[in-house]
Amino acid sequence: MLSFLQDLDTELLLLLNGQWSDFWDTFWLYVTDQHAWWWFYLILVFLIFKFRPFKEALVFTTVLVVFLALNDQLLNFIKEATGRLRPCNVEALRPYLHILKCSSQGSFFSAHAAHSFLVAMSVVILLKKKLPFWIKIVLLVWALMTAYSRIYVGVHYPGDVAVGILEGILLAWLVVKISDNIIQKLKK
Numbered sequence: 677m678l679s680f681l682q683d684l685d686t687e688l689l690l691l692l693n694g695q696w697s698d699f700w701d702t703f704w705l706y707v708t709d710q711h712a713w714w715w716f717y718l719i720l721v722f723l724i725f726k727f728r729p730f731k732e733a734l735v736f737t738t739v740l741v742v743f744l745a746l747n748d749q750l751l752n753f754i755k756e757a758t759g760r761l762r763p764c765n766v767e768a769l770r771p772y773l774h775i776l777k778c779s780s781q782g783s784f785f786s787a788h789a790a791h792s793f794l795v796a797m798s799v800v801i802l803l804k805k806k807l808p809f810w811i812k813i814v815l816l817v818w819a820l821m822t823a824y825s826r827i828y829v830g831v832h833y834p835g836d837v838a839v840g841i842l843e844g845i846l847l848a849w850l851v852v853k854i855s856d857n858i859i860q861k862l863k864k
Contacts, residue, residue: 685835689763689773692827692834696774700828705776708788708825716818720799727806731862736855740798743851744791747843751790755782764830775830786832786840792822793844794851801852819844 706712725733763769764778796819800812823841826832832840 681835685833686763686769688834689769689827692824693763693774693830694772696828701776704825704828707821708777708829710788710791710822717795720795720815723803723807723811724799727803732855732859735858735862736798736802736851739855739858740795740851743847744794747790747794747847748787751785751787752781755784758782758784760784760836762831763833773830774828777829777831779831783832783836784839785836785843786823786826788826789819789823789832789837789840790844790847792819793841794847795819797845797848798851801848802855 721737724737728736760783762779762781762783763773764775765780796815800807800815804812819841823837826837827834
């Protein structure tokens with residue numbers, strides 16, 4: 677069964693990674709560069725402080741940043757422990773992949789996917805009644821694009837990305853719950 681899932685993951689990778697052009701290369705390299713999105717993160721912080729009281733926004737933002745930092749360390753440990761090679765480092769796959777980036781770090785599972793969904797879903801859950809629908813859609817599209825970019829540039833299998841998405845959504849729920857608990861304790 678495990679072999680079947682690995683083969684399916686590889687087939688999906690080849691299908692999703694094989695749709696490329698010079699224009700899309702530039703676009704997806706930008707999307708996958710987390711440092712390029714600093715302006716987007718500033719907008720999210722602005723929205724959080726706009727739609728929530730200052731102390732609540734501060735608690736939520738702090739909890740979110742702590743979760744991102746801890747999750748980054750956890751994912752580094754998991755990547756090291758599982759030892760799964762990134763597709764770009766698998767010699768048998770290299771001739772069939774469109775590789776734009778590579779890293780010697782492990783592949784399982786995608787930190788970009790986990791972090792983008794952690795951020796997007798945390799903000800959507802926190803501000804669910806206050807955010808306009810189109811902003812929620814923008815956040816989810818941004819998270820999906822970030823996740824897919826990891827497949828496009830050749831550094832993750834679709835399975836790595838799917839697990840990252842699920843982990844990010846779970847952590848987003850925890851961020852909001854923990855923030856709410858802290859806020860309730862501060863009010864007492």
